Amino acid sequence: MRKALVLGAGGFIGSHLVKRLKKDGMWVRGVDLKFPEFSETVADDFIQGDLRDMQVCERAVDQRFDEVYQLAADMGGAGYIFTGDNDADIMYNSSMINLHILETCKRRNIKRIFYSSSACMYPEYNQLDPDNPNCAEDSAYPANPDSEYGWEKLFSERLYLAYGRNHGMEPRIARFHNIFGEEGTYEGGKEKAPAAFCRKIASATDGDTIEMWGDGAQTRSFLHIDECIEAVLRLTRSEFQGPVNIGSEEMVTINQLAGMVMEVAGKNLEINHIPGPEGVRGRNSDNTLIKDKLGWAPSEPLLEGLRKTYQWVEGRLHRRN
Numbered sequence: 001m002r003k004a005l006v007l008g009a010g011g012f013i014g015s016h017l018v019k020r021l022k023k024d025g026m027w028v029r030g031v032d033l034k035f036p037e038f039s040e041t042v043a044d045d046f047i048q049g050d051l052r053d054m055q056v057c058e059r060a061v062d063q064r065f066d067e068v069y070q071l072a073a074d075m076g077g078a079g080y081i082f083t084g085d086n087d088a089d090i091m092y093n094s095s096m097i098n099l100h101i102l103e104t105c106k107r108r109n110i111k112r113i114f115y116s117s118s119a120c121m122y123p124e125y126n127q128l129d130p131d132n133p134n135c136a137e138d139s140a141y142p143a144n145p146d147s148e149y150g151w152e153k154l155f156s157e158r159l160y161l162a163y164g165r166n167h168g169m170e171p172r173i174a175r176f177h178n179i180f181g182e183e184g185t186y187e188g189g190k191e192k193a194p195a196a197f198c199r200k201i202a203s204a205t206d207g208d209t210i211e212m213w214g215d216g217a218q219t220r221s222f223l224h225i226d227e228c229i230e231a232v233l234r235l236t237r238s239e240f241q242g243p244v245n246i247g248s249e250e251m252v253t254i255n256q257l258a259g260m261v262m263e264v265a266g267k268n269l270e271i272n273h274i275p276g277p278e279g280v281r282g283r284n285s286d287n288t289l290i291k292d293k294l295g296w297a298p299s300e301p302l303l304e305g306l307r308k309t310y311q312w313v314e315g316r317l318h319r320r321n
């Protein structure tokens with residue numbers, strides 16, 4: 001039986017990935033500080049431990065794995081990564097995980113390892129125009145990410161590539177563009193915009209006002225979790241190492257995003273624009289390279305993903321009340 005190791009298996013993308021790998025018939029070990037929050041893990045084996053600790057990494061990688069997926073990181077939405085308050089923690093925690101896990105995998109002769117980088121590593125100067133951001137993979141340098149989270153991702157991309165060149169490992173690197181969906185964080189400060197607006201709109205009644213950071217003209221694209229998982233598997237099992245964007249090209253303003261969630265909810269609400277952490281002014285995935293190398297691009301419209309996510313968030317809030 002083929003074996004997979006999922007690091008960050010208690011998180012949003014990791015827990016969905018474990019489900020998919022099990023469905024595909026693999027034996028799966030998950031590792032995380034915590035168990036998944038919203039459903040039981042289906043991993044065959046789950047180690048609860050801190051991957052900053054080399055001994056935990058050694059326990060996690062104590063045998064041969066056909067595929068290793070590295071999704072563990074200190075991360076969150078704009079309210080977590082753009083305030084500046086968490087910069088040192090983010091840089092220390094995530095780079096310690098990557099340094100230790102790579103060294104452990106090298107010693108165990110693991111070859112194929114997927115690494116989850118982020119669109120946050122792209123330079124700010126290409127993302128100033130909300131209507132025309134440039135996030136082609138070859139636009140990464142000269143580097144100038146607008147957050148320390150982005151700088152750590154860039155450093156770690158280079159670390160994975162160096163282990164590939166110097167130690168015969170086979171890294172596969174994706175730059176995720178805002179992944180959303182069911183069982184994603186929707187409250188507590190780490191939630192991203194789609195989940196935040198699902199929560200705010202589900203909690204409001206017609207005529208109420210909800211808050212939005214900035215004027216809402218900033219742009220983003222959002223990729224549903226099911227499409228993300230499909231792309232991760234295709235990349236990991238391909239001969240293309242990346243880095244490559246995994247995202248949607250359906251760019252919307254944050255005002256449009258909120259409008260779409262209102263449409264799904266069947267509610268008409270006012271928006272109060274307030275100061276808050278905004279990040280880059282515009283961002284959109286460029287899927288030219290992934291189409292060329294993997295023959296893949298997402299196909300589900302944003303509205304469909306939002307429908308599923310809204311239903312899930314609304315269900316969670318109702319169950320509590």
Ligand code: NAD
Binds near residue numbers: 009032034116117119
């Ligand atoms: P998440 O926060 O839900 O999952 C990350 C998991 O890592 C969490 O469960 C957390 O407990 C675990 N973790 C953190 N520190 C750890 C440690 N020291 N030891 C063990 N486990 C630890 O985030 P996610 O959305 O599932 O993201 C997965 C990966 O994808 C991350 O690397 C993230 O930076 C990257 N990414 C995600 C997005 C997105 O939109 N979701 C976008 C770009 C990049």
Ligand code: GDD
Binds near residue numbers: 077191280
């Ligand atoms: N989270 C959130 N909550 N965002 C809001 C809100 C709100 O209530 N109101 C407005 N926004 C705006 C933010 O200011 C930002 O401009 C935009 O919505 C998108 O915010 P997020 O979804 O939180 O994050 P992001 O797109 O800037 O960055 C995310 O995606 C990256 C990859 O593309 C983060 O998850 C990063 O960690 C990730 O790497």
